[in-house]
Amino acid sequence: MHNFSAYFRPELSDLKAYDSGRDNTNTQIWLDANESPWDNEGAEQLNRYPAPSIALQAQLAQFYQVKPDQLLLTRGSDEGVDLLMRLCARPYQDAVMIFPPTFAMYSVYAKIQAAQLIEVPLKAEDNFAFDEDLFDRKLTVNTKLIVFCTPNNPTGNTISREIIIKICNRVKNQALVIVDEAYFEFTEGPTLITDLNEYPNLVVLRTFSKFYGLAGLRCGVLLAAPAIVNACKAILAPFPFNTLTLNALAQTLRGARSVWEQQHAVILNERKIMQTVLSKLSCISKVWDSASNFLLVQCSDAKKVWEHCKSAGIMLRYFPETPLLENCLRISIGLPAENQKLIAVLKEF
Numbered sequence: 001m002h003n004f005s006a007y008f009r010p011e012l013s014d015l016k017a018y019d020s021g022r023d024n025t026n027t028q029i030w031l032d033a034n035e036s037p038w039d040n041e042g043a044e045q046l047n048r049y050p051a052p053s054i055a056l057q058a059q060l061a062q063f064y065q066v067k068p069d070q071l072l073l074t075r076g077s078d079e080g081v082d083l084l085m086r087l088c089a090r091p092y093q094d095a096v097m098i099f100p101p102t103f104a105m106y107s108v109y110a111k112i113q114a115a116q117l118i119e120v121p122l123k124a125e126d127n128f129a130f131d132e133d134l135f136d137r138k139l140t141v142n143t144k145l146i147v148f149c150t151p152n153n154p155t156g157n158t159i160s161r162e163i164i165i166k167i168c169n170r171v172k173n174q175a176l177v178i179v180d181e182a183y184f185e186f187t188e189g190p191t192l193i194t195d196l197n198e199y200p201n202l203v204v205l206r207t208f209s210k211f212y213g214l215a216g217l218r219c220g221v222l223l224a225a226p227a228i229v230n231a232c233k234a235i236l237a238p239f240p241f242n243t244l245t246l247n248a249l250a251q252t253l254r255g256a257r258s259v260w261e262q263q264h265a266v267i268l269n270e271r272k273i274m275q276t277v278l279s280k281l282s283c284i285s286k287v288w289d290s291a292s293n294f295l296l297v298q299c300s301d302a303k304k305v306w307e308h309c310k311s312a313g314i315m316l317r318y319f320p321e322t323p324l325l326e327n328c329l330r331i332s333i334g335l336p337a338e339n340q341k342l343i344a345v346l347k348e349f
């Protein structure tokens with residue numbers, strides 16, 4: 001039996017997940033939660049706190065090919081990161097390791113938790129490859145979370161499964177290894193989800209905000225060993241999701257995969273076209289390969305290019321003062337017409 005308590009803050013060990021009793025299907029009359037008895041809004045039963053739905057949990061588990069107890073629905077994968085930091089990192093004692101340049105919120109949540117941040121920069125001169133030697137030198141005994149992002153935002157490259165698995169073994173009984181697969185659907189894999197049963201300290205995060213086109217719903221999932229899922233539930237707010245979101249998500253999961261498949265093909269095709277066209281523009285000096293739905297480019301003067309696009313009504317992502325991203329812009333792949341418009345505006349520059 002694996003000792004999961006080694007990963008969690010000991011002062012949280014007596015917390016239990018909030019039990020709303022709302023999953024009790026025998027109950028006809030609810031007089032336990034001081035709700036209004038009138039459903040003034042009609043069909044959605046908005047007078048009631050939203051029940052954790054066993055059916056939705058089963059739908060999600062099937063969607064991600066895990067067991068229902070290996071999955072926690074979160075308010076975006078953002079919340080997954082935040083929960084894990086709060087669960088594992090003791091303020092002013094423990095450390096969180098990240099691999100910049102990467103998704104900016106990892107360091108924000110670490111800071112909120114007052115965890116030490118250990119940065120192991122990717123090798124910019126080697127297309128942002130993972131630096132194994134530097135990892136070895138920077139890993140400390142108080143490192144409780146190691147956060148990989150693959151494909152990485154904003155560099156667009158992947159980190160190999162072999163490296164991640166090696167590190168899971170290396171920090172077993174010490175740290176959780178988070179693999180943020182927010183952009184996984186744009187890659188050819190492999191996913192780390194299939195490794196969850198074998199590596200107890202592995203946690204995979206997925207989101208509905210990117211490929212599935214539901215950023216407005218704010219839904220993601222945390223996939224991990226049941227002990228980790230339960231420990232996260234214990235620090236989660238009661239009824240974190242509203243009824244409308246839960247209903248919309250259940251509806252989406254029943255929806256047509258063919259739409260996503262078709263949109264996926266468009267994005268991959270547009271990514272290829274954009275990479276070729278952008279790399280020929282005089283204002284752009286480099287376009288990195290991407291396994292995601294965006295491209296990272298280096299410009300002669302990123303600020304001026306960004307401002308020029310902004311004044312033409314096109315918003316790109318600019319990274320002022322982010323180490324290793326000097327003069328870089330991140331460009332999301334849009335609709336073909338939007339991409340063409342961007343190219344026209346860049347040609348004007």
Ligand SMILES: Cc1ncc(COP(=O)(O)O)c(C=O)c1O
Nearest residue numbers: 076077078103153182207209220
């Ligand atoms: C790598 C990465 N992880 C997580 C997120 C947050 O996603 P969500 O909308 O699921 O909170 C983003 C959003 O841009 C991201 O790029």
